[in-house]
Amino acid sequence: MGSIFSSFAQSIDPSSIHGKVICGYQAWFNCPGDGSPIDRWFAWAYPSPAPGNVDIELYPEVSEYRPEDLFYNNFGNLGDGTPATFFSSYSESVTQLHFSWMEENGIDGVALQRFITQFDEPILTANRDSNAVRVARAAEEYGRVFYMMYDITELGADLFTTVTEDWEERMIKDLQITSSPQYLHQDGKPVICIWGIGFDHVYGTSEETAQLIEWFKNQGIYVIGGVPIEWRTGEIGSKPNFDTVYTKLDMVSPWTVGGFFDTVAADSYNDHYLEGDFAYCEANGLDYLPVMFAGISNHNWEVGASPQNQVPRLGGDFFWHQVKNIRNLGISSGYIAMFDEYNESTAIMNSADSYFSIPSNQYFLTLSADGVYHSPDFYLRLAGEISQHFRDGTIPPPTFTTSPHSAPFFFRTSMEPKYDAQPDWLNTFDEGIPPVNVAGPNGTGFPNLSLVNDQGHLGTTSLLIEGVDQSNQLSLVYFQVFDVDVTVEADTDLSYHIMPLNEGGRNVAIDLIMSDGSNLRDTDAVDQSGNGMHPGNPRGTIDEWTEIRSPIGQWISGKTIDRIVITYDYGPEERPFAAYVDDVRIENNLEVVTSVEEPIQSQQDFKIYPNPTNTGFLHFELSPTFKPSTCFIYNRLGQLVSSQNIQSYKGSISINHLKSDLYFIQLSDGQHTLSRKFIRL
Numbered sequence: 001m002g003s004i005f006s007s008f009a010q011s012i013d014p015s016s017i018h019g020k021v022i023c024g025y026q027a028w029f030n031c032p033g034d035g036s037p038i039d040r041w042f043a044w045a046y047p048s049p050a051p052g053n054v055d056i057e058l059y060p061e062v063s064e065y066r067p068e069d070l071f072y073n074n075f076g077n078l079g080d081g082t083p084a085t086f087f088s089s090y091s092e093s094v095t096q097l098h099f100s101w102m103e104e105n106g107i108d109g110v111a112l113q114r115f116i117t118q119f120d121e122p123i124l125t126a127n128r129d130s131n132a133v134r135v136a137r138a139a140e141e142y143g144r145v146f147y148m149m150y151d152i153t154e155l156g157a158d159l160f161t162t163v164t165e166d167w168e169e170r171m172i173k174d175l176q177i178t179s180s181p182q183y184l185h186q187d188g189k190p191v192i193c194i195w196g197i198g199f200d201h202v203y204g205t206s207e208e209t210a211q212l213i214e215w216f217k218n219q220g221i222y223v224i225g226g227v228p229i230e231w232r233t234g235e236i237g238s239k240p241n242f243d244t245v246y247t248k249l250d251m252v253s254p255w256t257v258g259g260f261f262d263t264v265a266a267d268s269y270n271d272h273y274l275e276g277d278f279a280y281c282e283a284n285g286l287d288y289l290p291v292m293f294a295g296i297s298n299h300n301w302e303v304g305a306s307p308q309n310q311v312p313r314l315g316g317d318f319f320w321h322q323v324k325n326i327r328n329l330g331i332s333s334g335y336i337a338m339f340d341e342y343n344e345s346t347a348i349m350n351s352a353d354s355y356f357s358i359p360s361n362q363y364f365l366t367l368s369a370d371g372v373y374h375s376p377d378f379y380l381r382l383a384g385e386i387s388q389h390f391r392d393g394t395i396p397p398p399t400f401t402t403s404p405h406s407a408p409f410f411f412r413t414s415m416e417p418k419y420d421a422q423p424d425w426l427n428t429f430d431e432g433i434p435p436v437n438v439a440g441p442n443g444t445g446f447p448n449l450s451l452v453n454d455q456g457h458l459g460t461t462s463l464l465i466e467g468v469d470q471s472n473q474l475s476l477v478y479f480q481v482f483d484v485d486v487t488v489e490a491d492t493d494l495s496y497h498i499m500p501l502n503e504g505g506r507n508v509a510i511d512l513i514m515s516d517g518s519n520l521r522d523t524d525a526v527d528q529s530g531n532g533m534h535p536g537n538p539r540g541t542i543d544e545w546t547e548i549r550s551p552i553g554q555w556i557s558g559k560t561i562d563r564i565v566i567t568y569d570y571g572p573e574e575r576p577f578a579a580y581v582d583d584v585r586i587e588n589n590l591e592v593v594t595s596v597e598e599p600i601q602s603q604q605d606f607k608i609y610p611n612p613t614n615t616g617f618l619h620f621e622l623s624p625t626f627k628p629s630t631c632f633i634y635n636r637l638g639q640l641v642s643s644q645n646i647q648s649y650k651g652s653i654s655i656n657h658l659k660s661d662l663y664f665i666q667l668s669d670g671q672h673t674l675s676r677k678f679i680r681l
Helices: 092-105 122-141 159-174 206-218 263-283 314-328 378-392 601-605
Strands: 021-025 070-072 085-087 109-115 145-151 189-195 222-228 251-255 334-336 409-413 448-452 462-469 475-487 492-500 508-514 546-550 560-570 575-588 607-609 617-621 630-635 640-645 650-654 661-668 673-680
Touching (some): 092 378, 109 122, 206 222, 263 314, 462 475, 462 560, 508 575, 560 575, 617 661
Parallel strands (some): 021 109, 222 251
Antiparallel strands (some): 070 085, 448 462, 492 575, 508 560, 630 661
16 A cells, blocks of 8 residues: 655655654644544643633744634633634644744654543544644655654553554554654664653553563564653652663653753752763663753643742743753753643743733733743744754753744733743833933932832733923933843834823833934834824823834834833923833734634534434535535545535535545535534444
8 A cells, every 4th residue: 555645855854863853742732613523622621711721831822823723712812902712733734834833943853642542532543643644744744754652651451452553553554654754763663652661650560561662673663762760760750670671672761841840950860860861871772862841830730739830941041951961961862842732831832922922811821921021932943943953963052042032023021920021120220311300209319110010001010100300491211121132123013001190101101222322212203193202292191001002113124122211201391200101012013813713603503414324425404604615524534535516505415435434524615614523334
């Protein structure tokens, strides 16, 4: 039988795991109405997402997904006003998007998780099979590599037969997964990983586990073992007397996620385990695949079991520290846990950057939770820099070079602690601009700039500037607040919200200081109302929040913003001034999505019968308001096996040519899709 995959130009060599960084890939997120065999919420939450009921900690950033791949999740709108949605991993376009991110950022490929204990239902098997096929196609399309990883936790006495039969029947016979030109090999052998070997909570004696490993090796397979941290030392966490089992593996990969909590503990792991592990593997002819992770927290998933932001990412420093330890030992390969794991918040792919990009009625972790702004794709880009060091065999420098931001999001903060970038300076006068003719709120001392937590446009926190203007000639104070390094592009906007508390507060403004010493206020820049951006031009309405937005790229494109300041600058009269400032954003002009396509409410009205069927026809009936134009039928692998035009909301479809199996029928009107599964007997 020929391969079900097609050949594409390859940019990552699939013949060796050495010199590569592989990411764990769950691909387990589903949503009702996504056309999948599961057709329900899966991995996001059970039975459905809602405030207080969610299985993820780190919120996904979804601006690059197609609207048809997003599904409302019952949370309030995000901070920027867009609807709260989740994506479905089942969609082929979603898989393709993820692999395009890998290609764009120089990430080598993935180990696709195969959760074997989920296969007690045919629909779960069908869903995971479809994911495997989609991953193979995406790997070929974007020149990445992949291999299968069996998770054997929760298996019992059926360990051997369940895994071996799945490999023989599903992976090799039905899916022909290793025939993909991008399936990873080592020493000419297809690679697999068996995760859970030797853990003290996982079923299997040393004899049973060794039998499983030997079976795969006898099939000509290169076997990686996902093992506990203590695999070599035999400490608590690892089963005793497994030494001979571990040496039967081709490669050992100890699971470190959650094993240490900061850079000091990472160094302790390096001294106590990593160095000895690598030396042991070198002496015993084993390859070694250390695990790296950006951070971890699962407070939402297991409420009360762990604190929020349990292992902080430290803006990438925690991740980078592990990489330095690994590469300094000369270890040639690495495994990132994980690419898309939002549940325990280890994901490196696009994630919420700030309070702007999470729902308003549920706690979620953001990439700026440590108080410094990082854009949604930061960890993808950092993983690319990490991968390059493994690929080139180089030693990482003390600090990484990956920028904390990239277009279109350069800087966004609503000042909210735990979610947002926090001021680098408070109550600090800007360089070279001392206060002139101003005093503190009571007429003495100096004006104040402070964070307050009882007044915010978005959330509860904002910045408050307050003081007294003591001259009718010239009065000013400039507070430097945020230290940034943003190169302005032609379509870059600055926006913020302001609430003046008095007439003087209307002459408070955000100003930008450039790396060349120039500023925004002295340009011809104007806001959306044509009002000049100099604070001398009054703005806003007293005791009301007003958004100020300016397409600053029209005036300062090509310049680099060095810092963001908040200023009062006015001349004609003596008076108090006070204003709240919130929601500061520097981002490229985007068409703001205020709604996504409404979910099809007639999904429940989509009926097919008889089901199961042993006849040559399948009858369908749906709401008369839905006018389908095309019918598609897919097999359990997600492959299109039939399509035909239809003109009515009810009728019959020929299925006489289909063999006995599980299928999925989709009716489309060109914009919306309704789906149902059926069994052909």
